[in-house]
Amino acid sequence: MSKIIKHHTNHQEAITKDKTIFGFWVYLMTDLLMFGVLFASYAVLHGNIFNGPSGKEIFDLPFALTETIILLTSSFTAGLAIWAMRNNDKNQVLLWFGVTFLLGLSFLILELTEFHKLVTEGNSWQKSAFLSSYFSLVATHGLHITAGLFWMLITLIKVKSKGLTEGLSRKLTLISLFWHFLDIVWIFIFTIVYLMGAI
Amino acid sequence: MEQFILGRLTWDSLPHEWFTLGGTCAFVVILLGVAIFLTRVKRWKWLWMEWLTSTDPKKIGIMYIIIAFLMFLRGGLDVVMIWLQQTIGTSNAPGYLGATHGYLSADHFQQIFTAHGDIMVFFVTMGFLFGLINLIVPLQIGARDLAFPFLNSLGFWLYFAGVVLINMFFVLGGAFAATGWLAVAPLSELQFNPGVGVDYWIWSLQVSGLGTLVGGINFVVTILKMRAPGMSLMRMPMFTWASLMGMILVISIFPILAMTMILLTLDRYLGMHFFTLDNGGNAMMYWNLIWMWGHPEVYVLIIPVFGIYSEIVSTFAQKKIFGYTSLVVAVGGITLLSFSVWLHHFFTMGAGADVNSFFGIMTMWIAIPTGVQIINWLFTMFRGKIIFKSPIYWFFGFVSTFTFGGMAGLLMALPPVDFQVHNTLFLVAHFHTMIVGGALFGIFAGFTYWFPKVFGFKLNERLGKYAFWTWLVGFFLSFVPLYILGMMGAVRRMDTYSPSLGWQPLFTVSLIGACIIMVAVGLQILQVIVSIIQRRENRDLTGDPWNGRSLEWATSSPPPFYNFAVIPQVHSRDAFWEMKKSEENKQHPKGATSSERTGLREAAHSVVAYEDIELPKNTPMGIYLSGFIFLFGLAMVWHAWLFVIIGLVGAIWCVISRTFDENTEYVLTAAEVEKIEKKNKS
Numbered sequence: 001m002s003k004i005i006k007h008h009t010n011h012q013e014a015i016t017k018d019k020t021i022f023g024f025w026v027y028l029m030t031d032l033l034m035f036g037v038l039f040a041s042y043a044v045l046h047g048n049i050f051n052g053p054s055g056k057e058i059f060d061l062p063f064a065l066t067e068t069i070i071l072l073t074s075s076f077t078a079g080l081a082i083w084a085m086r087n088n089d090k091n092q093v094l095l096w097f098g099v100t101f102l103l104g105l106s107f108l109i110l111e112l113t114e115f116h117k118l119v120t121e122g123n124s125w126q127k128s129a130f131l132s133s134y135f136s137l138v139a140t141h142g143l144h145i146t147a148g149l150f151w152m153l154i155t156l157i158k159v160k161s162k163g164l165t166e167g168l169s170r171k172l173t174l175i176s177l178f179w180h181f182l183d184i185v186w187i188f189i190f191t192i193v194y195l196m197g198a199i
Numbered sequence: 200m201e202q203f204i205l206g207r208l209t210w211d212s213l214p215h216e217w218f219t220l221g222g223t224c225a226f227v228v229i230l231l232g233v234a235i236f237l238t239r240v241k242r243w244k245w246l247w248m249e250w251l252t253s254t255d256p257k258k259i260g261i262m263y264i265i266i267a268f269l270m271f272l273r274g275g276l277d278v279v280m281i282w283l284q285q286t287i288g289t290s291n292a293p294g295y296l297g298a299t300h301g302y303l304s305a306d307h308f309q310q311i312f313t314a315h316g317d318i319m320v321f322f323v324t325m326g327f328l329f330g331l332i333n334l335i336v337p338l339q340i341g342a343r344d345l346a347f348p349f350l351n352s353l354g355f356w357l358y359f360a361g362v363v364l365i366n367m368f369f370v371l372g373g374a375f376a377a378t379g380w381l382a383v384a385p386l387s388e389l390q391f392n393p394g395v396g397v398d399y400w401i402w403s404l405q406v407s408g409l410g411t412l413v414g415g416i417n418f419v420v421t422i423l424k425m426r427a428p429g430m431s432l433m434r435m436p437m438f439t440w441a442s443l444m445g446m447i448l449v450i451s452i453f454p455i456l457a458m459t460m461i462l463l464t465l466d467r468y469l470g471m472h473f474f475t476l477d478n479g480g481n482a483m484m485y486w487n488l489i490w491m492w493g494h495p496e497v498y499v500l501i502i503p504v505f506g507i508y509s510e511i512v513s514t515f516a517q518k519k520i521f522g523y524t525s526l527v528v529a530v531g532g533i534t535l536l537s538f539s540v541w542l543h544h545f546f547t548m549g550a551g552a553d554v555n556s557f558f559g560i561m562t563m564w565i566a567i568p569t570g571v572q573i574i575n576w577l578f579t580m581f582r583g584k585i586i587f588k589s590p591i592y593w594f595f596g597f598v599s600t601f602t603f604g605g606m607a608g609l610l611m612a613l614p615p616v617d618f619q620v621h622n623t624l625f626l627v628a629h630f631h632t633m634i635v636g637g638a639l640f641g642i643f644a645g646f647t648y649w650f651p652k653v654f655g656f657k658l659n660e661r662l663g664k665y666a667f668w669t670w671l672v673g674f675f676l677s678f679v680p681l682y683i684l685g686m687m688g689a690v691r692r693m694d695t696y697s698p699s700l701g702w703q704p705l706f707t708v709s710l711i712g713a714c715i716i717m718v719a720v721g722l723q724i725l726q727v728i729v730s731i732i733q734r735r736e737n738r739d740l741t742g743d744p745w746n747g748r749s750l751e752w753a754t755s756s757p758p759p760f761y762n763f764a765v766i767p768q769v770h771s772r773d774a775f776w777e778m779k780k781s782e783e784n785k786q787h788p789k790g791a792t793s794s795e796r797t798g799l800r801e802a803a804h805s806v807v808a809y810e811d812i813e814l815p816k817n818t819p820m821g822i823y824l825s826g827f828i829f830l831f832g833l834a835m836v837w838h839a840w841l842f843v844i845i846g847l848v849g850a851i852w853c854v855i856s857r858t859f860d861e862n863t864e865y866v867l868t869a870a871e872v873e874k875i876e877k878k879n880k881s
Contacts, residue, residue: 015424018424019346019347019420019424019425022420022423022424023346023347023416023417023420026416026419026420026450027416029450030412030416030450030451030453030454031454033451033454033455033458034454034455034457034458036454036455037454037455037458037459037462037488038458040488041462041473041484041488044481044484045473045479045480045481045484048472048478048479048480048481049479050472050477050478050479125465125469125470125471126469126470126471126472126478127478128472128478128479129472129473129475129478129479129480129481130479132465132466132471132472132473132480133473135471136462136465136471136473154855154859158859165861167861171858
């Protein structure tokens with residue numbers, strides 16, 4: 001009897017997991033559309049520099065490349081963490097997500113440094129339509145990173161105390177999906193904003 | 200410090216004009232009345248436990264419809280004010296009632312038509328549709344609840360928060376946006392609209408739009424993942440198909456709306472330059488973005504309604520739907536094409552002949568799948584035995600008005616013609632024909648059709664037919680003059696005109712039509728009241744009052760909170776019809792009467808073994824979360840930063856505590872299910 005119940009619960013959990021992950025994918029696609037609008041407005045407005053600086057004058061390619069490498073690495077470590085999660089290795093999960101968190105945090109600090117530099121040089125978002133769209137696009141990505149870090153931190157604290165329960169493992173899976181998604185968006189930002197802007 | 204707490208809100212901004220004061224008083228009186236009534240009958244706890252915190256899609260659906268109906272009356276009041284103004288608002292010479300410039304100021308008039316448009320689209324039509332989809336789709340696919348029951352509750356409460364926000368200026372003062380329902384830039388920029396009006400618009404729609412998006416994701420996942428065993432995609436009822444397509448549209452376009460409003464917000468709050476006239480902003484980008492959302496949005500309003508008509512035609516013609524596959528393809532085609540026509544809303548932008556031709560041709564293309572659907576419905580009725588009940592009346596009304604309005608739309612798809620009638624009352628008449636004669640009639644049809652399923656008794660037929668005829672006459676009487684006026688050059692959003700133009704008689708006819716529509720709405724209200732009083736005579740004990748075809752009729756009316764004691768196994772399209780037919784063949788070779796059908800249903804249930812059912816617990820978290828988001832939105836309107844922070848922190852706290860709550864479901868044991876089923880039968 002207990003075996004049947006157990007089987008039943010496992011089945012239910014599998015369905016819940018399936019629904020949740022699919023639902024999260026759908027959410028990610030809607031989020032992608034929000035970025036799509038930002039990319040589109042950047043594409044329309046990036047030439048409207050209106051006495052302000054152009055992209056070529058303000059973008060620092062080596063700096064952006066550093067950010068990119070850090071974020072890509074964090075995506076890799078998030079993958080390692082999920083691998084450890086599948087092996088049910090709690091300490092490895094904490095370790096690799098911990099590394100991911102630190103990498104994400106350093107990416108965020110670098111981004112804020114860049115923003116700070118631009119604003120103090122007098123090139124804030126109020127200067128021109130180009131800068132408005134640049135700041136909005138990059139900062140929206142940054143806000144997502146912030147939310148992701150926050151979410152990761154709370155989940156990891158829970159994992160530390162409760163272990164890798166079904167619910168928490170599901171959340172870790174979603175976090176890693178979110179993180180890879182942000183990585184992909186960043187690759188587009190790096191290409192369209194920084195690389196194409198620097199030429 | 201005071202600035203930090205209250206922002207722009209001062210004593211002077213509280214309502215002091217007659218219309219806001221009147222609104223405030225009306226609100227306070229209504230709320231007090233409801234509160235006193237609830238206290239009198241001691242129903243506060245019941246309301247909170249059974250309804251407000253419910254995660255049951257049937258209850259959420261009913262709440263959606265109640266709020267949407269209240270907003271329908273509110274938006275209808277706006278209509279009367281608009282029409283009255285346009286009828287008596289001729290300048291120079293005293294018009295009717297001795298008024299010279301109508302009775303409203305231009306600014307007030309603008310606020311009214313803006314509010315009318317937003318309320319009717321976002322809070323009435325969308326509200327009604329989400330209500331019907333909540334009520335019926337889970338039943339049609341044989342599911343017990345939605346994929347994410349909590350998100351459904353949250354979606355409703357965010358919608359409600361939007362409803363309250365758009366009416367908030369009655370209470371806190373200020374004004375509503377005077378920009379037209381889409382708040383197009385640069386008019387909605389700080390330079391031209393520094394007040395709180397546009398901010399009310401932004402936050403009301405942002406909050407309710409978030410709710411719509413959450414609901415859209417929920418229904419897509421539900422329909423794709425939670426269908427009863429055996430129900431493949433091509434066995435889904437047409438209403439489920441149409442809802443799926445509508446919800447796919449929702450999740451594809453509401454992110455665009457959200458981001459467009461965020462960009463406008465950034466312009467207004469942080470001094471950015473997306474749509475401003477200075478510093479390189481591009482106002483036309485706003486038009487493109489808002490209509491990239493806006494055109495598919497009108498299909499969000501109409502596509503689920505197509506599904507309602509498909510169900511009704513098939514049921515009342517007593518035939519399976521003609522050309523099911525072509526209907527599915529047509530709905531899918533409309534869904535896809537709706538993304539490629541947005542520019543026809545501004546042919547006059549000056550994009551050039553090539554661009555205009557492209558969008559003109561794409562627009563005409565949409566007529567093809569739409570025509571396919573209409574032909575499918577007509578062929579379904581062909582050689583069918585049509586039962587003339589009020590839902591099918593609404594369908595006939597719809598076919599005539601919708602085809603009529605669609606032809607007007609095709610005319611405007613030609614850019615040269617559009618240049619003549621752009622932003623005239625011709626356009627206004629066109630889209631009202633589509634949304635009222637199409638979407639709203641379908642909502643009324645669906646409401647009448649599914650009412651017995653939800654409440655267990657039918658609506659009064661005679662009053663329903665009276666309401667239909669009054670609606671139809673009133674509708675044509677009020678909108679045909681607008682087509683003519685539009686041809687004569689009367690522009691939309693016009694509060695005054697010269698009497699020498701000779702438009703006043705036509706406007707007067709239009710106003711009379713509006714009054715007839717008011718009578719029709721009165722008849723509908725009367726219909727519901729009379730039906731409630733006579734509910735004993737019209738009770739539906741079979742669960743299948745119309746001899747229906749899809750699974751929602753396979754359970755009792757009203758359905759138990761778990762929908763189905765045993766999840767049905769689906770073998771074909773029109774699943775319930777096939778079940779009935781195979782049972783009839785076994786037991787009554789010559790067909791069965793309705794009371795025999797009850798027996799059939801019971802027979803089908805008597806031998807089954809019940810099993811444990813997992814159901815979502817009720818939760819107040821949706822109310823708390825949307826309450827904080829409401830506070831955030833309202834505080835943003837007034838720049839009251841302290842409350843912005845409180846709202847934001849509160850919302851984040853709610854999200855965290857909900858995501859880590861593992862205890863969200865309960866189990867209804869097989870024994871309990873059996874007890875409830877037995878009680879329902881006796």
